[in-house]
Amino acid sequence: MKLWLDGGLQDIESARVSVFDHGLTVGDGIFETVKAVHGRPFALTRHLDRLTRSARGLGLPDPDLDEVRGACTAVLAANPMPLGRLRITYTGGHGPLGSDRGEHGPTLVVALGESVRRPDSTAVITVPWTRNERGAVTGLKTTSYAENVVALARAREQDASEALFGNTVGQLCEGTGSNVFVVLDGEIHTPPLASGCLAGVTRALAVEWTGAKETDLPLDVLAGADEIFLTSTLRDVQAVRRVDARQLPDAPGPVTAKAMRVFDERAGDDLDP
Helix, strand or coil: CEEEECCEEEECCCCCCCCCEHHHHCCCEEEEEEEEECCEECCHHHHHHHHHHHHHHHCCCCCCHHHHHHHHHHHHHHCCCCEEEEEEEEECCECCCCCCCCCCCCEEEEEEEECCCCCCEEEEEEEEEEECCCCCCCCCCECCCHHHHHHHHHHHHCCCCEEEEEECCCEEEEECCCEEEEEECCEEEECCHHHCCCCCHHHHHHHHHHCCEECCCEHHHHHCCCEEEEEECCCEEEEEEEECCEECCCCCCHHHHHHHHHHHHHHHHCCCC
8 A cells, every 4th residue: 555645655653743743742733535536536636725724714824725635536546445434634734832833834645545335324422521612723624533432332332324413502513533414304404604514525425416405403403304314425315224223124215325326426427527
């Protein structure tokens, strides 16, 4: 396996990032996960647009998108596989042991891991912790993921693949690495960005392609929704068959099944929508 680190391809065994890198010491970094199908990235332009928005939100220099694109192309060519998770990581770089940044400039890593197609349905749980819809890094895809690690570990303990958060005012927000949609009386709804959720690339495409409405929803909407589904880079559209103790035995329901079909068709027609 080869990855891209600060200007070129390197063997995974020898690639090294400083132990003083701000991404390691204080989580000062951003990232994108891009689906790659037979060596071709999906929706890369949208992901790079969000990478730039996240960098600006965190106060990092704009990434050199030509370099990032070139790095993605090189890594994909060096590591052929049917379905891959392409990870772009961009950090504050070598810095002091504190929150102040150094002057060495950012670190860029692009790596690829093999993946498999997700099942059509999954189980999720809700967790008691909240998303802060007014935080300094709300809506940014940062490397500060410890909160998600804790929540996802709890989900795994309950045979679920995702944990869903409410926000500080009790509204449905998002998952640890996904956006959530509910079907109410035949209509698809998803929390608005003002809820504190990440502006997911797959979320945006699902809203555009299915006509879903952005709606403030209470967290307990999950207890009565007709159907529930998740979206993310590697899930695409995935039905929820269980939320906490509630079973949705017919998942994917008819509205979700149509959304899955539409997404697959549209994504197949255009790899960079």
